Amino acid sequence: MITRNLEQWLSYLEQLHPSEIDMGLARVKAVAQRLRLPRIANKVVTVTGTNGKGSTCAFIANLVAQEGLRVGVYSSPHLLNYNERVYINGENATDQSLCYAFAAVEEARGDTSLTYFEMGTLAALWLFAQAQLDVVILEVGLGGRLDAVNIVDADIAVVTNIGLDHKDWLGDTRDSVAYEKAGIFRTGLPAVCGDLDPPEPILTQASLINTPLLLRGRDFDLAVAEKSWHWRGASAQGERLELHDIPLLALPIENAALALQVYALLDLNWCSEGIIAALTQTRIAGRLHEMSLSWQGRSLSLLLDVAHNPHAASYLAGRIEASPRNGRRLAVLGVLEDKDLSGVLDAMQGQVSSWAVATLPSPRSCKASQLQQMLLERGATVSVYDTIAQAIEAQCADALDGDQVVIFGSFFTVAEALKWLDKNTKQS
Secondary structure, eight states: OOOSOHHHHHHHHHTSSSSSOOOOSHHHHHHHHHHTOOOSEEEEEEEEOSSOHHHHHHHHHHHHHTTTOOEEEEOOOOSSOGGGGEEETTEEOOHHHHHHHHHHHHHHHTTOOOOHHHHHHHHHHHHHHHHTEEEEEEEOSSSSTTSGGGGSOOSEEEEOOOOOOOHHHHOSSHHHHHHHHGGGOOTTSOEEEOOSSOOHHHHHHHHHTTOOEEEBTTTBEEEEOSSEEEEEEEOTTSOEEEEEEEEOOSSOHHHHHHHHHHHHHTTOOOOHHHHHHHHHTOOOTTSSEEEEEEETTEEEEEEEEOOOSHHHHHHHHHHHHTSOOSSOEEEEEOOBTTSOHHHHHHHHGGGOSEEEEEOOSSTTBOOHHHHHHHHHHTTOOEEEESSHHHHHHHHHHHOOTTOEEEEESSHHHHHHHHHHHHHHOEEO
16 A cells, blocks of 8 residues: 655655665565565666666667667656656656655665665566566666676677766775676676776686686777777677667767667667667767757757766767867866865866866765865866856856857756756746
């Protein structure tokens, strides 16, 4: 019986466990066993990596869906609504279905304490099991080896790339991060890695447990031309596959190439026309999200991206540099305090003419005054605002024809921007 609405459930989940993060699988496995979950889909793909997980999951989901198959995606964090985390057959989970799922998990957990993420993961798995899906794609929340989604044995494990983030939990070297990511590999089942320089633990773990490992640059790869790109890879039977003249995409091509290799391993119909259509139609809010904005009688250009670590900021800077424009780039920045702020600023500084910074609506936020100080030390032009919304308004007011306002630094930053856009402006 449901006794709470979704907002009440989420508030309840936040108070269930003494800490936000509690690495380990014992508790969540015990509750999963009590739930007696059947296999959640015919095929399961688990995706980890420092960056690019969200777009990789979206590409895989669209590729599978274009075959007419039933697909589910579990991802985190969300931007505006919790429902975004559980995606089934082209739709976000409803409030009612999530409430039923939380009630089922609550009944099964007994006196076992679970974190917010662990409760959400079990609820998603419960919903997927009810939906009788062909393919489920699970995005790792943190690390891999000890992340709640790793209670599921994936048919294909995916590592997008290895960078430094969440150092308190994953360590401060690429090797330590890679060790945690490789924890999603399964004996005898394939894994795909998109990092061109995979750290040794990725290779070692695959060898230890006899995981067939497909590497970008060796087993699959991409080549970019002026107006298109090309892909080569391997089928589930090890035969060579190729796809040519794919249009350039809004989302990172590297992640599309990774998704193509995963799709090939799923051994589904290989129809070039349908595959290309699925790739070109893939969008995901807050990732290289360009839009035009009608603001105070002017048409402005905005670019939203959740880039929140040096690796992601470097990618964003590269995309900006590769898309020259006559005007300036005016940045709006908000960052969480546990991020490598110096690395983020160093990556983006050369692409930005002026900065507007604000403290995020989170107890984990880096203070705007600290952002200001670090930018001033780099000789940047910077202004401080109380909220992201105020910072956006200031940069929009300053923007001229040809300028672009770049809003980035965190999921919180992009979420605040989307709320402001929805409330105050007309998008096109």
